[in-house]
Amino acid sequence: MAFEELLDKVGGLGKFQMLQMALIFPSLMIVVCHSLLENFTAAVPGHRCWVHILDNATVSDNATGILSPDVLLRLSIPLDSNLKPEKCRRFLHPQWQLLHLNGTFPNMTDLDTEPCVDGWVYDHSLFSSTIVTEWDLVCDQQSQKPLIQSLVMVGTLAGGLIYGHLSDRFGRKLILRWCLLQLAISGTCTTFAPNIFIYCLLRFLSGCSIAVVIANNCVLIIEWTRSQSKGMVLTLVYCALSIGQMILGGLAFVFREWRTLQLVVSVPFFVFFLSSRWLVESSRWLIITNKPDEGLKELKIVAHRNGMKNVEETLNLEGLRVTMQEELETAQTKTTMFDLFRTPNLRKRTYLLFFVRFAGAISFFGIIINLQHFGSNIFLFQVIFGVLTISVRCLALYPLNKVGRRPTQMLFMFLVGLSILINIFVPQDMQTLRVILASVGIGCVAASQTCFSVHQSELLPTIVRAKASGLDLLANRCGAALAPLLMALAVYLPTLPWTIYGVCPIIAAPVLLLLPETKNLPLPDTIQDVENNKKFSRKASEKDFYIKVTKF
Structure with a gap:
């Protein structure tokens, strides 16, 4: 946690962080288009x-x-x-x-x-061409469409686990650049797929990159941001994702042929790959992986860009070793995915975060896969949902910083479940009320996701944070895969799937009480920081934390 002291010296939220976000946000906006692309390229016309x-x-x-x-x-x-x-x-x-x-x-x-x-x-009045019309994925072949969507999710799962491990070993920036290039190539090649098999393979490869582009971009900016500003920065990140939803609705409206739309959202990643060379690797990661010289170099670059003068006198290798003595000693030991489960406090946090993410994913995808309640103008709805999620995520920032991570997230998860359960009792002919309740659910899910990401980043140590992001993605994709399968229960009782969608977030909300509050606390860097968390009083002031961090 001593890195917070170094970050204060070079600037925890300044010109450098703004430039870093300016490089990151465009790729976040367009990568969302890839994750939701089948809403349009695999649309089923009459x-x-x-x-x-x-x-x-x-x-x-x-x-x-x-x-x-x-x-x-x-x-x-x-x-x-x-x-x-x-x-x-x-x-x-x-x-x-x-x-x-x-x-x-x-x-x-x-x-x-x-x-x-x-x-x-x-x-062809709505779409001139989709993969459904090109390869006749209807009637006896209609099951191939959800299979394709599942392959993309499996790709994000595999990519999160594999590249999450590689990010902790070789660096956030290197793996991010590789995934940007992989997404650019696989996405562009998908445009020219001659058959459904090649299309599925290329979309799987794209899926492997999608999750890592989002996760590593978030990690790169969070690990360069001071504790007090992490909530705001992650809210901006998620707003960028919501803007991506709006962009996709507009692009799909203009480009009605699936190959053209696929090409339009893929080519920009060649530009993002080239521009990513100006991103700065996480100094926090460099130091705790036993590369203090490189970490110090990056710190000096950040200090210069933030206009911090005379820091070269205090930023030296000897001072860094004194400040982060414990972290450098821990860095001598290599970590694996199993380190998330070796120690009691970290193991508890990992299990609880997995469950909360899983429950939230079930409710989110439970709403998303039933958007037909809104009508047939899917272009407009894509934009509306983007605007809605931006608004709610920005509104969530105030209670997130003032009230705390746990109570804010608990409130939104409870509202998600309540809106779904109430909708069960609303008659089908009351479409306006059903739309309003579903919109409340979607907005609250978006807000709870933002709160969860902030809370998770503050609960897990830097040395295994990327690995934990891969495990978090596993929970998310398990929930995503289970949500559509639950609709099969409607054969026995039409309200049963919706009851499960609504109950899951309500059950997960009180589970958050078992996790510590992290508002205004420094990020943990090592597993030992997590295990020694009890020495940091939850009610301690920010000044108290500064004293404890700088005791080195």
Whole structure:
């Protein structure tokens, strides 16, 4: 925790931190587009079977020209239970006798039908092309769409675990730059995918990079920010992610062809890769990984950019070794993922944070996968949700800094669960009220995610923080994978999935009481800092902490 003293000397929130955020935020905005891309590139338009007498231009013009398309459709496609044309079956032969029924509807089960053996006709009014229309991912092949989305999530999970470990070993900046380049290449190549198999492989590789771009960017800025400003900085980070949602809605509205949209959100990462060379590696990480010379060099760069004068006299290797003696001694031992579970306090924090993130992910994705309640204008909704989450995250900053991390997060998680549970009892025809409650849930989920990220970064030590981020991603993706599966329980009881979505965050809220409050506390750097946390009184003033940190 002694690094806070060094950070105060070089500037904990100044010109350098602003420049660092300016380099980081554009990539955060566009990487969100990649994580939500299938909302548009894999959109399922209206479709029906291709039929000979209606869709063959020669036959339609010569033999049946006196009949309107609507009549031909009625003769060729059976109606479903909602009296809409079936999407996946057609009559084996045109049913000419239906011309004489004068608006009545016969028993369609008595008529011979067949699958869409000649393909499908798609409604291109909303999208000129999607992967669904290109590779016919409908009817018997419709299960491939959620499989693709799952592969992206599995990719983020694998990337978080693998690259999280590598980030703690080789540095945040190096792995971030590699993932920016990987995302640029895999995303651009996806544009030219010739078949669904290649598309899935490339999207998996993109998913491996998405989580690391977000996590390492956050870690790079947090480890250069003083304790009192971490809440504000992380709120700005999450606002950048929300702006990315809005950008995606606008881009998808302009570029309706999936390959064009894929290319537009991928090419910028070549620019982000080049600009990332000006990012500064975390001095905190360099010092605790036994690279004090390099860490000192970065500290001097930061001091210069922040306009801190005469710091060269106090910033020297001998002073650094005295100030961070305990951290440098700990740095002699290499860490692994298992170090998160070796000591009692860190193990407790890891388990509790895993559970809270898992419960929050279930409720978040439980709402997201049912956005059809809002209607069909998905471009507008994408922008609205971005604006909504920005607003709530900014509002959450005040209680986060004034009241504390735990009570603020508990409040938002309770509101998430309450809004979902109340919605269970709202009739389907009261759409406005249902939209309002769902919007409250989405906004509170966004706010609780911001609070969680701030709290988590302050609970876990620098030496294993990137590894812990990978484990956090595992919890998030497990919740994301379970949320859609819970909808299968609606067969037994329609309200059961929603009850689970609502109860999970309410159960997780009091669990936060088992974690320490971290408002205005310095970041722990070593595992020993976490284990010795009891010596830091939760009610101690900021001055008390300064005295304890600088005792070295």
